[in-house]
Every structure is written in structure tokens, then in C-alpha cells.
Amino acid sequence: MFVLAAVLSVLLAVVGLAAGLPKALLKGSIPAQLQSPGGLSAPLVRFIGLAELAAAAGLLAGLFWQPVGVAAALGFAVVLVGAVGFHAKSGDYANPETRGNAMAPVILTIVAIAAAVTLVLAS
Structure with a gap:
């Protein structure tokens, strides 16, 4: 189960790093899209990016101390649920052009919960 x-x-750590770094630095197209009119503020985008980076670090640390990994996986799941809500509010699930990208947080939420469960079972 540990494997x-x-x-x-x-x-999840790789995804958290790849998603969190541009948001934390406020560089690239994703932070710009999140800050579009009616979107999120720059400090909130940076906070989300830092939360994703913290989750990535916690998931890697959790390989050596499972309680940290479980907390990081569940925290990442909470951030991802927020992303699902943001996509739902933006109407991305109803639009066929944006639905594919909007499904990523749904799938990653399931993976994060599965990571937390497997970490608990592996200890």
C-alpha cells in the first residue's frame, strides 16, 4: 500500500508544484486568467499558489512521516474543491470549450483523497 x-x-506534489509556482509568482497565463475582470484578486491568487506549494512540500514530507502527508493531501483536496467551485461559478462545466480544463480539479480532488486514504492505510 505504501508504494x-x-x-x-x-x-500530486508535481501537480501542486506546477500549478502553484506560476500563481505564487503571479507570472503566466493562468494567474492572468484568474485575475480577469470579475475574477480573483492578486493576493488571493498568490495565496492559492502558496497553498499548492505547501501541499506539494507536505506530500513529499509525508512519505517519511505519514500524518504530514495525510494533512497535505486533505488540504490540497480543499484547495481543489475551491477550484471546482470557481469553475462552476464561471460556467466552465456548461461550456464545451472549457469543460475539459475544468474537469482537472475534479479528478485531482479524487486523487488527493485517494492519496490521503492510502497514506493512512500504509502507516
């Missing part, structure tokens, strides 16, 4: 927990944790 599965490790694979899910590393996968």
Missing part, C-alpha cells in the same frame, strides 16, 4: 501512496503523493 501506491508514494506514487499518488509524488504525482
Whole structure:
């Protein structure tokens, strides 16, 4: 069970790093899209990016101390649920052009919960 927990944790850590770094630095197209008119403020986008980076670090640390990994996975799931809400509010699930990108947080939420469960079972 630990191997599965490790694979899910590393996968989520890579996603958290890739998603969080541009937001934390407020560089690239994703932070710009999130800050579009009617979107999120720059400090909130930066906070979300830092939360994703913290989750990535916690998931990697959780490979050595499972309670940290469980907390990081559940925290990342909370951030992802917020992303699902943002996409729902923006109407991305109803639009066929944006639906594909909007499904990523849904799938990653399931992976984050699975990582937390496998970390608990591996300890």
C-alpha cells in the first residue's frame, strides 16, 4: 500500500508544484486568467499558489512521516474543491470549450483523497 501512496503523493506534489509556482509568482497565463475582470484578486491568487506549494512540500514530507502527508493531501483536496467551485461559478462545466480544463480539479480532488486514504492505510 505504501508504494501506491508514494506514487499518488509524488504525482500530486508535481501537480501542486506546477500549478502553484506560476500563481505564487503571479507570472503566466493562468494567474492572468484568474485575475480577469470579475475574477480573483492578486493576493488571493498568490495565496492559492502558496497553498499548492505547501501541499506539494507536505506530500513529499509525508512519505517519511505519514500524518504530514495525510494533512497535505486533505488540504490540497480543499484547495481543489475551491477550484471546482470557481469553475462552476464561471460556467466552465456548461461550456464545451472549457469543460475539459475544468474537469482537472475534479479528478485531482479524487486523487488527493485517494492519496490521503492510502497514506493512512500504509502507516
